[in-house]
Amino acid sequence: MNPARKLSAFILLAAGLLGWQGASAQAYPAxxxxxxxxxxxxxxxxxxxxxxxxxxxxxxxxxxxxxxxxxxxxxxxxxxxxxxxxxxxxxxxxxxxxxxxxxxxxxxxxxxxxxxxxxxxxxxxVANVLVIHPSVPAHNLKELIAYAKANPNKLNFSSVGAGSIQHLSGVMFNQLAGVQTAHVPYKGTAPAVVDLLAGRVQMAFESLPTMLPHIRSGALRAIGVTTPKRSAVLPELPTLAEAGLPGFDASxxxxxxxxxxxxxxxxxxxxxxxxxxxxxxxxxxxxxxxxxxxxxxxxxxxxxxxxxxxxxxxxxxxxxxxxxx
Missing domain, CATH: 3.40.190.150 (Bordetella uptake gene, domain 1)
Structure with a gap:
């Protein structure tokens, strides 16, 4: 095939493919x-x-x-x-x-x-929020880290299971804060929250909507949100990154x-x-x-x-x- 015919064939093939793609998009979904x-x-x-x-x-x-x-x-x-x-x-x-x-x-x-x-x-x-039981003698992130450093493995944090974002948020917290807190997995949010409210575990990284009623009632103390930006749901609450852990992002x-x-x-x-x-x-x-x-x-x-x-x-x-x- 001479070069001119090769070029013509290529143009026809390309046009055919483009036509097929256009027809495919117009027909989708069928x-x-x-x-x-x-x-x-x-x-x-x-x-x-x-x-x-x-x-x-x-x-x-x-x-x-x-x-x-x-x-x-x-x-x-x-x-x-x-x-x-x-x-x-x-x-x-x-x-x-x-x-x-x-x-x-x-x-x-x-x-x-x-x-x-x-x-x-x-x-x-979606923003999760770090909350602590009022029995923990800390009112902000700086005080919480200081307490955790002075009391290795005395603080437990709950999650809905190993490998969950709540669990891994705790992993990130331990590494960035240089502390040792212990993970306690549960089979679901409900039992984890029950034990958190009772003080059987002292910390959690839970969804903000779930925790909001308990934060507002004073049953739990909010420390910060896990996202890079503050949440519109609770805009006065700082992010953990701005409160003292640069780079914390467990979105x-x-x-x-x-x-x-x-x-x-x-x-x-x-x-x-x-x-x-x-x-x-x-x-x-x-x-x-x-x-x-x-x-x-x-x-x-x-x-x-x-x-x-x-x-x-x-x-x-x-x-x-x-x-x-």
Missing amino acids: KPIQWISPWTAGGGNDILSRALAEQLASRLGQPVVVENRPGATGTIGTSQVARAAPDGYTLTLASAATHATAPAIYSKLTYDPVKDFTPITLVAT LWYAVMGPAGIPQPVVKVLHDTVVASLQSPEVMRRLSEQGAELATSSPQELAEFVRKDTEKWSGFIKRAGVTLD
Whole structure:
């Protein structure tokens, strides 16, 4: 084939591919979308997944069916998404637990948090708050650290289980503050809060909405939020970073993702539709109930965000020797 014919063939092929991609985007979605929530029904991930799925179904004109596939700190359902066809018909609400901390906790994780997923958009960040029982003789972070240093392992902190963001927040606190506090895992938030209120454990890194009534009643003392920015729910409360632990960032976040390789035209449809859905009163109400603050992004920004958060947690977790294998 002479050069002119080669060039013509290349142009025709490129035009055909572009035409296919355009037709693909225009036809999408042509069937129901499967949305996998890798956590149990009724939790924060499930609640936000269903609120978003309802909005997407209305805007895209196809059912968006939420399926709960919990287990192994969210990694079972997430691995199923990684193995799905990259056609835009399988989505998930990824989180810090499934994409930032799991790679360091599980040595045999079956997916790569960056390479095996197509990022769509960040959805929200959630602030946890460090609270202490009033029996602890500290009223701020400086006093708490001083007390912990003078009394190694006398302070216990609760969590909903090993490897949870609450547990790893305590790991980060110990390392940055240079203290020794002991982790006490529970099977769920309710029993952990009961023992915290009774003083059987003295500290916790729990969700701000859950702790807010106890903070306002004086049953627990708030020390600071775990996010880089103050929370709009309790704006007078400092972040732990500004209160004396520079670099403390134990944010819980949510983001929409699919398997790696989703065509860019479909990614754009999903990105624009999810961002629009996040502005709906119902989704905004659900975010507020979970203590979550809206935080959207481009797919490229989300990919970089996940990469940096994964690297950050890997250092803390490996130094602490936390594993769940």
